[in-house]
Amino acid sequence: MKKLFALLLACLLLSGCASPAPTQPTASPETTVATQPAVPLTLYLPDDNAEKLETKEVTVPALSDEAILEQLTLEGVLNQDVQINTFSADSPQLAIDFNAAFGTLVGSMGTAGETMILGSVVNTFLTAYQGETLKLTVNGSPLETGHSVYDAPLSFYE
DSSP: OHHHHHHHHHHHHHHTSSOOOOOOOOOOOOOOOOOOOOEEEEEEEEOTTSSSEEEEEEEESSOOHHHHHHHHHHTTSSOTTOOEEEEEOOTTEEEEEEOHHHHHHHHTSOHHHHHHHHHHHHHHHHHHHTOSEEEEEETTEEEEOSSOEEOSOBOOOO
């Protein structure tokens, strides 16, 4: 009986108590995230004397009206209060409806400042979306300033 017990114990020790062989980690397939390349954007910015527009090349993650608005705000052309209500890129005519803050900002400028802001916005959007004209409205109505009523689409500022 002792021999049988010893034999059973030896079998158990050799088979059941052995630690499993270490497993090699399986190679997982590399996951690649498809990222879209950054999009170049040409900004038209007023020079220091508000006499002409100068260009500046930047990149944005994707072309959108929000990205352009953000870049123009970062460059100081627009302020943080300015927002776009709606945007339409039906080429060749684009249309932007701004909130009241845009009208207030443009209306608070002198003639040169008004021209520079409008030129910056118009040229930047027309270039980005390859448009010919841009209709600007404020809360659905034509933009009105102390200098002009902008009720017709605007073309590229020279």
